[in-house]
Structure formats: structure tokens, C-alpha cells
Amino acid sequence: MHFRLLLISILVVAFFSTNALAQGSPNVTLLANVDQYGSTGYNDIWGYTAPDGREYAFLGVLNGTSIIDITDTANPVEINFIPSPSSTWKDIKTYQTYCYVVNETSGGIQIIDLSDLPNSANLITSSNILSASHNIYVDEPAGILYAEGESGVGVRIISLADPVNPVQVASINGQCHDIYAQSDLLVVSEGTTGSFGFYDVSNPANPTFLQRLNVPAGGYAHNAWFTADNNYMMTTEETSGKTVKHWDISDLGNITLVSEVLAPDGIAHNAHIKREYSYVSHYGDGLRIYDLTDPNNVTEAGYYDTFPGPAGGFEGNWGAYPFLTTGKILVSDRATGLYVVQFDGAIDADALDPKSPADLKAYSDYNTPTEMTLSWTDPVELIDGTPLPSSDISIEISRDGAPVATVSGGVQSYTDAGLTDGQDYTYTAVTRVVSSDSVSFETRTSWTAGGSPVPNAPTFVSLSGDANGISITWRNPTKNVDDTPMDDLAEIRLYQDDVFVAAFSQATADSGLEVTETYSPTTPGNYTYYVTSADNESPVNESVPSATGLTPRTAPFMDEFTDAGPLDNTRWITDNVAITDGAIGEPSGSFSMNLNGNPVGEDIVDSWPINLEGLENNQVMMSYWYEPAGSGNDPEVQDSLQLFFKNDQNEWKLIHAYPGSPYVPFVQVMVDFSSLPADRGNMFHSQFQLRFRSLGSASAVSFFDEWYVDDVLLDLGIATGIEDEITGVINEFKLDANFPNPFNPSTTISYQLPKQSDVKLTIINTLGQVVRTLVDEAAPAGEYETVWNGLNNAGNQVSSGLYFYRLEAEGFTQTRKMMLLK
Numbered sequence: 001m002h003f004r005l006l007l008i009s010i011l012v013v014a015f016f017s018t019n020a021l022a023q024g025s026p027n028v029t030l031l032a033n034v035d036q037y038g039s040t041g042y043n044d045i046w047g048y049t050a051p052d053g054r055e056y057a058f059l060g061v062l063n064g065t066s067i068i069d070i071t072d073t074a075n076p077v078e079i080n081f082i083p084s085p086s087s088t089w090k091d092i093k094t095y096q097t098y099c100y101v102v103n104e105t106s107g108g109i110q111i112i113d114l115s116d117l118p119n120s121a122n123l124i125t126s127s128n129i130l131s132a133s134h135n136i137y138v139d140e141p142a143g144i145l146y147a148e149g150e151s152g153v154g155v156r157i158i159s160l161a162d163p164v165n166p167v168q169v170a171s172i173n174g175q176c177h178d179i180y181a182q183s184d185l186l187v188v189s190e191g192t193t194g195s196f197g198f199y200d201v202s203n204p205a206n207p208t209f210l211q212r213l214n215v216p217a218g219g220y221a222h223n224a225w226f227t228a229d230n231n232y233m234m235t236t237e238e239t240s241g242k243t244v245k246h247w248d249i250s251d252l253g254n255i256t257l258v259s260e261v262l263a264p265d266g267i268a269h270n271a272h273i274k275r276e277y278s279y280v281s282h283y284g285d286g287l288r289i290y291d292l293t294d295p296n297n298v299t300e301a302g303y304y305d306t307f308p309g310p311a312g313g314f315e316g317n318w319g320a321y322p323f324l325t326t327g328k329i330l331v332s333d334r335a336t337g338l339y340v341v342q343f344d345g346a347i348d349a350d351a352l353d354p355k356s357p358a359d360l361k362a363y364s365d366y367n368t369p370t371e372m373t374l375s376w377t378d379p380v381e382l383i384d385g386t387p388l389p390s391s392d393i394s395i396e397i398s399r400d401g402a403p404v405a406t407v408s409g410g411v412q413s414y415t416d417a418g419l420t421d422g423q424d425y426t427y428t429a430v431t432r433v434v435s436s437d438s439v440s441f442e443t444r445t446s447w448t449a450g451g452s453p454v455p456n457a458p459t460f461v462s463l464s465g466d467a468n469g470i471s472i473t474w475r476n477p478t479k480n481v482d483d484t485p486m487d488d489l490a491e492i493r494l495y496q497d498d499v500f501v502a503a504f505s506q507a508t509a510d511s512g513l514e515v516t517e518t519y520s521p522t523t524p525g526n527y528t529y530y531v532t533s534a535d536n537e538s539p540v541n542e543s544v545p546s547a548t549g550l551t552p553r554t555a556p557f558m559d560e561f562t563d564a565g566p567l568d569n570t571r572w573i574t575d576n577v578a579i580t581d582g583a584i585g586e587p588s589g590s591f592s593m594n595l596n597g598n599p600v601g602e603d604i605v606d607s608w609p610i611n612l613e614g615l616e617n618n619q620v621m622m623s624y625w626y627e628p629a630g631s632g633n634d635p636e637v638q639d640s641l642q643l644f645f646k647n648d649q650n651e652w653k654l655i656h657a658y659p660g661s662p663y664v665p666f667v668q669v670m671v672d673f674s675s676l677p678a679d680r681g682n683m684f685h686s687q688f689q690l691r692f693r694s695l696g697s698a699s700a701v702s703f704f705d706e707w708y709v710d711d712v713l714l715d716l717g718i719a720t721g722i723e724d725e726i727t728g729v730i731n732e733f734k735l736d737a738n739f740p741n742p743f744n745p746s747t748t749i750s751y752q753l754p755k756q757s758d759v760k761l762t763i764i765n766t767l768g769q770v771v772r773t774l775v776d777e778a779a780p781a782g783e784y785e786t787v788w789n790g791l792n793n794a795g796n797q798v799s800s801g802l803y804f805y806r807l808e809a810e811g812f813t814q815t816r817k818m819m820l821l822k
Helices: 003-018
Strands: 028-034 042-049 056-062 062-070 077-083 092-094 098-103 109-113 122-127 136-139 144-148 156-157 167-172 178-182 185-189 197-198 206-212 224-225 234-237 244-248 258-262 270-274 277-281 286-291 299-305 315-322 326-335 337-347 358-363 373-377 391-398 403-407 413-417 424-433 443-448 457-467 469-475 489-496 499-505 514-519 528-535 557-559 572-574 577-581 591-594 604-606 621-628 640-647 651-661 668-671 689-695 705-713 747-753 757-764 768-780 782-788 802-810 811-820
Touching: 042 092, 042 326, 042 337, 056 098, 056 244, 056 326, 056 337, 056 757, 062 098, 062 109, 062 457, 077 122, 077 136, 098 136, 136 178, 136 244, 136 604, 144 178, 156 206, 178 224, 224 270, 234 277, 244 277, 270 315, 277 315, 277 326, 277 337, 299 337, 299 604, 315 572, 358 424, 358 443, 373 424, 373 443, 391 413, 457 528, 499 514, 557 577, 577 591, 591 604, 591 689, 621 640, 651 668, 689 705, 747 757, 747 802, 768 782
Parallel strands: 042 315
Antiparallel strands: 028 337, 042 056, 056 062, 062 077, 092 098, 098 109, 109 122, 136 144, 144 156, 156 167, 178 185, 185 197, 197 206, 224 234, 234 244, 244 258, 270 277, 277 286, 286 299, 315 326, 326 337, 358 373, 373 413, 391 403, 391 424, 424 443, 457 469, 469 514, 489 499, 489 528, 557 705, 572 604, 591 705, 604 689, 621 668, 621 705, 640 651, 640 689, 747 782, 757 768, 757 802, 802 811
């Protein structure tokens, strides 16, 4: 049989492909190679088995999707080509008789009707829930599409209850590159953060954060996939030298790295798992198949290399789809298109075997500490689709490898008794056909008797304050990490830069309450804070950290990027962005911030949080300069530089986006907060942040393409909304422009008070630090003048440059800027 297929493969390769050097291991056989759009280029791949059993490949082309019937691999036939906006990145998934396609340029979610295959497949609509997306995933049992969110939204959660009219039901904020969901557990590959976030999506409209895996010395958190029992997860980092990692995730509170592999080329793209094998698209090393039978010793079981050279960087094998029942594996190569290969380990059960029990679940909580309730859905057909009546099946249950029960078809539940509270148990279930004695593959699940003792983390709500003290608000958990009810909440613990600093006593009755507490650090400064929850058991069970909050800086915010090297980590949060001299004609100095997408095609730099709370009446403005290319590579038109603001709902909202272009001299941009569209939300809160993001495609000249940003300023401006003064009567607070400005060595600052007030007049540097307090007293209504001689509070002369002066009085705040010259 394999000899015959090999002969066919040679003929097919000769007809369809020019990649004569592609090769594989003896147990991976080439069946077909289709290279129809090589001059355009390819990206991802997905597969589909129609209700009539015919098999199809959906091949991503840079300007569309090629739908290919590969049922007869000796004669692959393109059914249709669905054009799309041109994009290096495209992702494709299926649900029922529909195909969903996204790209990173525009066009929304393309929805393709597959019901008339093999005659035709037609684009029926494009959903405008989002305009572009890097990756999507469809959880078919749940009927939910997850999409990388664009416009600062990490993940969009979209219902496919009506497959032609998707509806967004929720979102998850934060970074996202890819998404995978199975059995109510969602993992988000969080890109440049080098982390993977886990969420409970049993209620998709209300996802609950469970845990975050921060990869030690991680690269780009690119992709993750679970084993069928959700006990193990394989991840890729698409970074040179970063291994494909296999993790034990059976206890999300104690995730353990159990094995690592990496092909010689050193850059893995995506991993997909089917039963005991993982199928990894490995760029220049092609498809790599790994045996997961021993999770602690993952080994290579086979390969097929589509790339002829010894190394390919980001060229070669982009995607793999191993889920066809026949054992055919679909592979896409960026230059040479579709490969169909055969691996016996990918073949599903015999056609006359029954399907496995579906959605096997176990449950126990503190009310039933010595019992476990199992539930599942009986199969209704054989592998080949032959109907299977419930009267002809039984479900065989095993606990930790030992048989415990045989349950008749139609019952679909079983309660196991005599267990030990707190002990973990693993259950397997198979379907047996009574009339033929044929047996399905097993399905597996695990649970803890009595439920997990580990509580969920508090839900972080907000953090405000300054370097001297913070006010932090959270919501207490009501459940443990396995979604069982929590009945023993004892305290909430506060951590400052990962160091435990305070505990706030709670009680079980406080579960679900929103709580606010204050804390003053021993040494004033800007810190990262999070909270955990702890129970009253001995030893104590403590949750994973909540989301973090950062001590907000005091506005104004400014950076002129004066020195080459890393960004100032008291102003910016980033992994890959640095200050360089690659720009041309900087508006000030010789350096600017460089975003080039190296090494992962995307750069994100976030400002440290800035406290804008209560500044709605100020004319808050942001200004910055940007330049494409500089002295480096031109960004292509599909590349972009983007500016986002984070509103008080923790949502990143797109403010500006610039398409790539050849070199253009620096352009200044001004953003007036009062003119932002209402749908961007409220930006006047204590954790406001701004974000610059670049998206770049691989360059033939060097690596990725260049953008430069310089002289970023967030200016508080002048307070507004105050009535005109009546002649001779002071009826408003007012801070006048200083005179002279610029000045050396001193300047006069004038202000007026309409009533007796507690007044504070301070001088602030561009870091947001108070350098001099000129006035701090109670004063009657009237007009005032004070002189600043350029000295700080210690009596030392400050350096020349930009400074701000701020008046605070009875709820009024106004800030102006001035320049000291020497």
C-alpha cells in the first residue's frame, strides 16, 4: 500500500511542484503537492471533512483562500479561490458547514458557505465585528469563535449560535497572539510578554482569569495546544533557539515543564496535538511529529521537510493540520504551497469502531468529599457515520487504570464512592458496541475529591494614588480554581514587586465583596502591586496573583529619548524596543525610539500608568513625532504604526494608525483628549496608559521594517469650563502664564483665588517629580504672585529644560509649562 502511494506521490510532485529536494522520514509519505500561487506566496492551512466524507484543504494565499478537494490525492482539484485583502498573515477555521477567514489587513471575518461542496464554495458575507485579526480559533462543541482582537482588545469572544451572523459576547484584555480552547479552558498565547494566560470559559459571556504561566527566559509566546484530557500543553515561542515545551497543567497552581524538543533549524511556529502525537510546523525544518506517549520524554516520531535548504528562518513550513480521520496531514509551505502527507499515527479508529464518549467530566466539591460524579454524552454513530442506537452500547469506566463500572447506553452519568478527600483521580471511558464487541478510543478526565483546595485569585479592579501611598480595590473570589464553591476565605495578601507586604483579614461571608484598602510603601516609589487570596487551612492554600496594578505617575509625562540603549523603565514597559540613532532629522537630539518588529514581527511599548483622574476639565493634550524607515527598511503598505490609549474599563482603544511607506521626514501629531470619539471611553482615570505598536513583515533587505517615535509629551494643558470673570470681581480660580518664558535665572508666576482656599503651587520636572513646592498654605481670596528662582527644595540649582507648574486649590487643578534656559 505504501509503495503504491509513493509512486503516486512521485507523479504528483513532478506535476505540481518545483521543490524536488523536499524529503521526509520513512514513516511519513508524500501524497500530493499543490503549488498554484507560488509567485504570490502562502501562509496558513486548515482542513475540513464534508458530511459526505470528502476531504478538503483550505490553503491560505497572501491575497485569498484556495479551497482544494484532496479526497483523491492523485488528482487534487481547486474548487474555488476566495479573494481577500493582501496580507502576510491569514488564519482559517471551520464550523458546521462554514469556513471563517481573517487577515491582518482589513475585510473583517470572511464567512464561506461550504454546503454545496464539491460543486462550489462561496463567500456569503464578511462580519464587521472586527476589521482585522492575526489568529482565530473555533471551539466547536461550545459554538464559540475566539479572535485576536485588534484595536487593543486582546481576545474577542464571538458566538456562532447563528453561524452567518456572529455576535460578540465578551472580550479579554491584554496581549494576545493566539488562542486555544477545549472543555471550558482557554489559553491565550500572550506574545511579547512571554506568558500564557488561562481562563475559565464555561460561561463564554463572563470569562474568568485562572492563572498565568510566565515562561522562564521566554521568547515570544506564540502558540499553545492541550492534550485531549487538558492535563498537558505544548507551546511554541517562534524565537530562534527557544524550544518547543511540554507542560503538565493538571494543576494550574503548579504548572511544571516536563519535556523540551527543538529541530535543528531552531525556530518552531505552531503545535497541534491529536491523541498521542504533536504535529509542529517548524519553518525551515518542515513538519515535525513528536510522540507524547511519555510526557516526560517527548521524542521525534517522524518528519517531512518542505524547505530545501539547511535553514530557513521564517521561510518553509507555516502550518499543519493533522485532524483528518484518514491520517492525511495537510502542510503549508510559504513558497511552495500545499503538501499532503500520510502518517499512520494520525489515522483514526477503524471505520466500524464506535466513536468515543464525548465531553467526559468529573465533579466533586466540599459537600461531597468522598464521591465523584462523572457525566458524558453517548456517541450516536460509528466512525463511518453509521447510526449507533444507545441500546447497543455500554460505557466502561476506569479509575486510575482500574475498571470501576460498566454503564448502559442512555444513562450518561455515574457516581464513584469511597474516595479520599483531597486526592486526585483520573478517569477514562470507552464505548463498547454490544453486538460487535468493538471498542472506541478512550477519553480521559481528572478531578480532586472534595474539589481543589486552591482559591481563585481576587479580581483586580483598580489602583490609584502616588509614590507615597496607594488605594487598591479588588473583588473577593467565590470559587476555587476548579470552579467549586469556596467556603474558607481567610485573608487577602498584598505584594509589592513580588514581595509580600500586607495582609487584609477576610471571612467566608466576604466572598464576592468588592473591597478597598490603602497601603503606604516603606520607601516611596513606583511599584508593581497584586493581591492573592488565602484560605484558613493548615498549611494555607494561596491563589495565584491577580492582575497587576502599577503605581501611577503624576502627569505631565515626557520623554525626548536622549540616550541610546534601553528605554527608561520608570516611564515605559516593553521587551524589544530600544532607543537608537537610526532615524533621520530627529526633532530634538540625536536619538529616538525605534520599533522594528524584531524578532517577532511586532513591537509593543506601553507607558507606565499616568494618573489623569479628575482632569476632565483640563485641556489634556498629547504630542509626538513619528517617521517611517529612517535610515533603515521601508515599512510596506500592509505594515503599520499604531497609537492606543487605555480607558477606565482596561480596554486598549486605537487612536491613530499609519500604513507603511518609504522614508518620510518626522511628522508631529497632536491628540486633543476632548475631541476623542465617545466610543473610545473615559481616559480620565488613575491607570491611564498610552501604547505604541508596530506591525512589520519580514524584509528582503534586513529583518523587519523600521518606525521611529520621538518627543512624546502628555501635557495637562489649561483648565476649562469656568465662567468668565465679572469686571472687578474674582469669580474663578486661575493660573496665569509665567513671565518671562523662557527665563533665566527667575520667572514670576501669577494666580488668583475666588475664595479662601488651601493652595498648593508646585514645580514638576518631565519625570512627573515635584522639584520645588513654592506655596503650600491656606490663603484668602485675591490675586497672588510668586517667583521661582530655579532652585529645588534642597536649595540646589536645577538643570535647564522643560518644567511644569501646577496650582491645586479646593478641587481645582491647572498646569502650565515653562522653559529654563542657561
